[in-house]
Amino acid sequence: xxxxxxxxxxxxxxxxxxxxxxxxxxxxxxxxxxxxxxxxxxxxxxxxxxxxxxxxxxxxxxxxxxxxxxxxxxxxxxxxxxxxxxxxxxxxxxxxxxxxxxxxxxxxxxxxxxxxxxxxxxxxxxxxxxxxxxxxxxxxxxxxxxxxxxxxxxxxxxxxxxxxxxxxxxxxxxxxxxxxxxxxxxxxxxxxxxxxxxxxxxxxxxxxxxxxxxxxxxxxxxxxxxxxxxxxxxxxxxxxxxxxxxxxxxxxxxxxxxxxxxxxxxxxxxxxxxxxxxxxxxxxxxxxxxxxxxxxxxxxxxxxxxxxxxxxxxxxxxxxxxxxxxxxxxxxxxxxxxxxxxxxxxxxxxxxxxxxxxxxxxxxxxxxxxxxxxx
Numbered sequence: 001x002x003x004x005x006x007x008x009x010x011x012x013x014x015x016x017x018x019x020x021x022x023x024x025x026x027x028x029x030x031x032x033x034x035x036x037x038x039x040x041x042x043x044x045x046x047x048x049x050x051x052x053x054x055x056x057x058x059x060x061x062x063x064x065x066x067x068x069x070x071x072x073x074x075x076x077x078x079x080x081x082x083x084x085x086x087x088x089x090x091x092x093x094x095x096x097x098x099x100x101x102x103x104x105x106x107x108x109x110x111x112x113x114x115x116x117x118x119x120x121x122x123x124x125x126x127x128x129x130x131x132x133x134x135x136x137x138x139x140x141x142x143x144x145x146x147x148x149x150x151x152x153x154x155x156x157x158x159x160x161x162x163x164x165x166x167x168x169x170x171x172x173x174x175x176x177x178x179x180x181x182x183x184x185x186x187x188x189x190x191x192x193x194x195x196x197x198x199x200x201x202x203x204x205x206x207x208x209x210x211x212x213x214x215x216x217x218x219x220x221x222x223x224x225x226x227x228x229x230x231x232x233x234x235x236x237x238x239x240x241x242x243x244x245x246x247x248x249x250x251x252x253x254x255x256x257x258x259x260x261x262x263x264x265x266x267x268x269x270x271x272x273x274x275x276x277x278x279x280x281x282x283x284x285x286x287x288x289x290x291x292x293x294x295x296x297x298x299x300x301x302x303x304x305x306x307x308x309x310x311x312x313x314x315x316x317x318x319x320x321x322x323x324x325x326x327x328x329x330x331x332x333x334x335x336x337x338x339x340x341x342x343x344x345x346x347x348x349x350x351x352x353x354x355x356x357x358x359x360x361x362x363x364x365x366x367x368x369x370x371x372x373x374x375x
Contacts (some may be wrong), residue, residue, distance in 0.1 A: 122201025
């Protein structure tokens, strides 16, 4: 029966919330609170596709009822039958789309991102690949309407980098980058290899949702702030003032975390950004500990973010990128396109795979319990 699989009560709640958000955004007084205005704007964008489909569903149900009434008219029966079939098919399509939109979403999706790349096995070649990945992510961010800004980099020989810390800002930055967490493996002939042998190197990528102000309380007595002169290439004066900042959390203890920010000439701004990165790392540490505690009872998920997880292989001789979280031919992509920033097809495939898993889990949880149904 049409509508039997929908959680209409939940849809009505979200439609009501959408109306409240629209009214709040129309209140001029809301402009006085930029943070709340931004939150409401994001929520409005999240709800718009769902509410649009929900309203179309209600309209098509009304049309279907009218078409069925016409079936009793001999002169209109054939025309009405075609309309009933067309409307029934469209309603089934809408309901399938709504079912996906009602799946649980990651509460961090709308946040900005702290992106950390660290060269792993492979020495200089791994450091070179870290720079290649950074270039790939920069192009991907630009294509997605996001901005990537390097906060700190430890340059190595031959133009590589042993570590890069960057910030990605823009709408739903974490949703765009969260699939990149894990170990990235590259197979190629290094520029320094005289005999043409293929080497395998790795780079570890961490994607941290940027902690919001007050989300992770920091005790000033537990953080040591050091200032020093910025290093590396930059504009005029970059090396002439003590603008770089190092924030050290619980120095000398097993919990120590060191964050360096030397993005700009302003010591104050670098200090603020270093504390944001520090809070984000603390939040990630807490998240990882929580997931470890819950690991045995949680359902399997795509892309858990474990640092030891090999998620992708970049094979240069075969011009192929393989994402190991996917199956079949769908897991392979053209390397030249991916390295040019074309990550969107991989992200879409991973998101689709996760939605399918969620749907299967939901069907298993709801089987026979009667929590779905038309209101």
